[in-house]
Amino acid sequence: MKTKIAIATQYEDQEVVGIDPEAADMGNPDGAIYGNVHRVEAEDADGRRWFHNRTFADEDAAWRMSCKVNRKGEIDLDFWTRTFDRYGSPAWEAGERDRQMAHDMGPLAGTVRDV
Numbered sequence: 001m002k003t004k005i006a007i008a009t010q011y012e013d014q015e016v017v018g019i020d021p022e023a024a025d026m027g028n029p030d031g032a033i034y035g036n037v038h039r040v041e042a043e044d045a046d047g048r049r050w051f052h053n054r055t056f057a058d059e060d061a062a063w064r065m066s067c068k069v070n071r072k073g074e075i076d077l078d079f080w081t082r083t084f085d086r087y088g089s090p091a092w093e094a095g096e097r098d099r100q101m102a103h104d105m106g107p108l109a110g111t112v113r114d115v
Contacts (some may be wrong), residue, residue, distance in 0.1 A: 010062035047089020
């Protein structure tokens with residue numbers, strides 16, 4: 001399934017790229033090894049965001065992918081994962097109403113789906 005997007009950008013993030021149990025200690029019990037990865041994020045006009053399932057080894061590859069997505073103006077959702085809406089966007093405001101209602105109901109009242 002495809003969806004239209006307004007903009008795609010590339011960014012760098014630090015993520016777990018491997019596990020080495022011999023490097024484990026109190027602060028890192030699994031021995032996680034962190035490294036910089038590059039990702040591409042797409043956003044539609046309402047502020048809903050997705051990131052590409054693939055990470056890129058260098059900034060240029062991610063930049064080329066973001067340019068390709070911007071030229072095309074749409075993404076295939078089979079290759080993208082939904083993430084948080086942009087703060088203050090119409091999509092975020094719609095979700096905020098649900099979050100506020102869940103907060104007002106209290107932790108013992110169930111979930112938003114129960115209403």
